[in-house]
Amino acid sequence: MNSVRFYTTLLVAFMLAVTTYSQSVFFVDIHLNQQLVREDGGLNYGGQFSYRIHQDISIGVSASQAAMDNKDSRSYDLGKLGIQVNYAFGNFDNFKFEAITGFSYLHFSEDIILEKNKGFGLDLGVQTVFRTAYKLNYGLRLVSTYSAIPLGGIVNAGVLVRYHL
Incomplete structure (x- = not known):
């Protein structure tokens, strides 16, 4: 886990250095999702720190945590650190439609029996962002994470x- 923190810190430092020399815009996203892993469900909360490289492209570092309820009445936690790239291919005055692609590091708690409790995944999804004010936006998000760790896909909506x- 220390190597993940080191690489995340290194990536954030690199992003800050690059953005000080470019014309980019920083933004912070806060997510609240329903998460499904096969038959298990739970509440997922997280956030993402991003900057806009281009008018339609942004890159960000995200972190989330979920408390999952198992079908056998057991609970477990699922943590996720990731790097995501958003591409706005439907960019209007008060509305954006964005595609999400990224990589994530998953960590399941020891409460659930799996062959491996840690590993990497691929994130694919879409989100819509509505503009209410100059600095504040809201939207809907659907992301699916593909990984070999759980016995099914991970879906966040x-x-x-x-x-x-």
Whole structure:
């Protein structure tokens, strides 16, 4: 886990250095999702720190945590750190439709019996972002994570709030 923290810190430092020399915009997303892993369900909350590289492209570092309820009445936690790229291919005045692609590091708690409790995944999804004010936006989000760890896909569906710094 220490190597993940090191690489995440290194990536954030690199992003800050790059953005100080470019014309980019920082923003923070807060997510609240319903998460499904096969038959298990739970509440997922998280956030993402991003910057806009281009008018239609942004890159960000995300983290989320979920409390899952198992079908056998056992609970477990699922943590996720990731790097995501958003591409707005439907960009209008008060509305954006964005595609999400990224990689994530998953960590299941020891409460559930799996062959491996840690590993990597591929994130694919879409989100819509509505503009209410200059700095504040809200939207809907659907992201699916593909990984070899769980016995099924991981799906997140929920809402987001975005604040431009």
